[in-house]
Amino acid sequence: MTDIASTSDSLLSAGGSHARADRIFRLGALASGLVVLIILGLIVVSTSIDAWPAFSELGTDYFFGTTWSPSEGLFGILPLVFGTIVVSAIATVLAVPVSVGIALFVTEVSTKRVGSAVNLTVDLLAAVPSVVFGLWGFYQLVPVFQPVLNSIAGLVSGIPVLRSIFGQSSGVGFMTAGTVLALMITPIVTSVSREVFMTVPHNDRLGALALGATRWEMITGVVLPHSSAGLTGAVLLGLGRAMGETVAVALLIGASPHISANLFGRGEAMPSQIFRSLSEASGTFRASLFGLGVCLFFITVLINMVARRVVAVADRRLKGA
Amino acid sequence: MSETSKVAPHSLEGAEIATRRRIKNSMATLAMACAFLMAATPLLLMSLTVVVKGIGVVVSADWWSQPIPGDVGRVDLAGNTTMCDLGFGDPATCAGQGGITTTVKGMQPAIVGTLLTVVGASMLAVPLGVMGAVYLNEYGKSGRIARTVRFMTEVMVGVPSVVMGVFIYSIWVVKFGTAGKSAFAASLALACLMLPIIVRSTEEMLRLVPDSLREASAALGTRTWLTTIKVVVPAAIAGIVSGCLLAVARAAGETAPVVFTIGFVTTTNWSFSGQNTTLSAQIYSQLQNGGNVATQLAWGSAVTLVLIVLVLTLSARFVTRRFALG
Numbered sequence: 001m002t003d004i005a006s007t008s009d010s011l012l013s014a015g016g017s018h019a020r021a022d023r024i025f026r027l028g029a030l031a032s033g034l035v036v037l038i039i040l041g042l043i044v045v046s047t048s049i050d051a052w053p054a055f056s057e058l059g060t061d062y063f064f065g066t067t068w069s070p071s072e073g074l075f076g077i078l079p080l081v082f083g084t085i086v087v088s089a090i091a092t093v094l095a096v097p098v099s100v101g102i103a104l105f106v107t108e109v110s111t112k113r114v115g116s117a118v119n120l121t122v123d124l125l126a127a128v129p130s131v132v133f134g135l136w137g138f139y140q141l142v143p144v145f146q147p148v149l150n151s152i153a154g155l156v157s158g159i160p161v162l163r164s165i166f167g168q169s170s171g172v173g174f175m176t177a178g179t180v181l182a183l184m185i186t187p188i189v190t191s192v193s194r195e196v197f198m199t200v201p202h203n204d205r206l207g208a209l210a211l212g213a214t215r216w217e218m219i220t221g222v223v224l225p226h227s228s229a230g231l232t233g234a235v236l237l238g239l240g241r242a243m244g245e246t247v248a249v250a251l252l253i254g255a256s257p258h259i260s261a262n263l264f265g266r267g268e269a270m271p272s273q274i275f276r277s278l279s280e281a282s283g284t285f286r287a288s289l290f291g292l293g294v295c296l297f298f299i300t301v302l303i304n305m306v307a308r309r310v311v312a313v314a315d316r317r318l319k320g321a
Numbered sequence: 322m323s324e325t326s327k328v329a330p331h332s333l334e335g336a337e338i339a340t341r342r343r344i345k346n347s348m349a350t351l352a353m354a355c356a357f358l359m360a361a362t363p364l365l366l367m368s369l370t371v372v373v374k375g376i377g378v379v380v381s382a383d384w385w386s387q388p389i390p391g392d393v394g395r396v397d398l399a400g401n402t403t404m405c406d407l408g409f410g411d412p413a414t415c416a417g418q419g420g421i422t423t424t425v426k427g428m429q430p431a432i433v434g435t436l437l438t439v440v441g442a443s444m445l446a447v448p449l450g451v452m453g454a455v456y457l458n459e460y461g462k463s464g465r466i467a468r469t470v471r472f473m474t475e476v477m478v479g480v481p482s483v484v485m486g487v488f489i490y491s492i493w494v495v496k497f498g499t500a501g502k503s504a505f506a507a508s509l510a511l512a513c514l515m516l517p518i519i520v521r522s523t524e525e526m527l528r529l530v531p532d533s534l535r536e537a538s539a540a541l542g543t544r545t546w547l548t549t550i551k552v553v554v555p556a557a558i559a560g561i562v563s564g565c566l567l568a569v570a571r572a573a574g575e576t577a578p579v580v581f582t583i584g585f586v587t588t589t590n591w592s593f594s595g596q597n598t599t600l601s602a603q604i605y606s607q608l609q610n611g612g613n614v615a616t617q618l619a620w621g622s623a624v625t626l627v628l629i630v631l632v633l634t635l636s637a638r639f640v641t642r643r644f645a646l647g
Binding site for chain 2: 018019021022025026028029030031032033034035036037039040042043046047049050097098099100101102104105108109118120121122123124125127128129130131132133134135136138139140183186190214215216217219237240241243244245246247251271274275278279289290293296297300301303304305307308
């Protein structure tokens, strides 16, 4: 297949307007492809330049400072990093079992027609804009979550460690934002898991069933072991998506940058802080926000690279087997 | 196999399945179905809430033709004497005093702004994305450049939208000041977001085109570029259009990259230059304002936005079904 272009070239002999058109077209296509690399490069260079004052003036106070308080001129990003990690961890822990369950339901249990209805529902969930999740969460979920979270806090108030992890809630906070975020990343984790499960050879499934395994035994004995690498990739992709989600988290996390063990309490995440403040910020504050953007970029790019590698390696191994 | 006494009489496999294993299996199946319900129920509740709360303002002609009520937008105390005038207060008591009932609830500026930014972003991202995919699948194939671009495209899909906003803010708004905030700047940010999605989906569609078509065209002495334009792209056009529509739907709903780059207006601006606003930005800022009118405006914007996104998403599915490769 790769030789067809050169074969037709030689048939037509060198030169002619078509050869030139082909060269121009090829260059145009190449340039368009390179735009992706150029944009990624520009993102790194341009945002790093704007963030440089924060990196150079604040130094370790920036990366390891535990207080983020722009009004006092304190820009330690650890509380924001903490918030981002906590919220996306909650989201991932909640979303992964549900997503894997849905993906198994579609690939192993349901009929084709029911399966496509389930897929349509998941696609629609993916289509809902982030800000609509935030709006719904803010007006509908927060009033429901506050009494529920507080009654859980009441239940565990006598138990030493749990008492500080599940403390009082004002409705908004890590848990509320994390729950809504879980809904938002469910579609991507589901669709990647579904693709992973579909690569499991059909004969292996039939073999397990022929040995008398129930469907669940077939899933735990054949499908899941076969998919472990692919599922790791799916989880990482979901985590990467969760870390970058902005508006819904900004509306639900409570805008209070501090490190605390209370998962029901208020906090703040990196993207939310950028989103809230960038338009009005100036000087060191603005540089610090650009710095958050740079950190967020590198964290999510790293997670995505690892995820893609894991999935690609798993794919290759399956095809080779 | 301790419980072999309980045999499933005519089970499909014809095997003896112990009760405990069968129960475990049923529980697992039930759990999987429940997983689906856990995702579907919030979606259903959310859609119902958005429609019930927002449909009231959306069905009036004012919504589509009038400017956004500015006093609600800024909650300006000057000249407003009652809570009703400001859009706060109980609707029942305010009903007789003007205020809420007399406020003309329009959202035309945001609807126009959403269309402008999305059209602008598509004009930038669709040609670049499709051409980039053509390079990957028709020219670069598995060469080093193509492999790098392909991998970086996958990575770029995962870059958070807020980072795209920060990037455009850095290269555009920081350089040109507030004057740089415009529908065009927002289009740039959304185009960065759409580009990798379009490259990826288009390449997947081009890969589905059978090589026999390319070979037939090449056998007639056609160059690769002409084969691509006349044979390969037309064969994959349904999938390409569907992928682009999904990217547009994603961009239309984005808030984070738009808010810093577009500014704020309450009157319709049909131009790519000058500050503008979008539905998603309005949902956020009206929610920040609070009060009855602002809340209604937020829910109404949500209905309108969901409607736009839904139409785009469903037409993408329709295009795939209707015109898919035989």
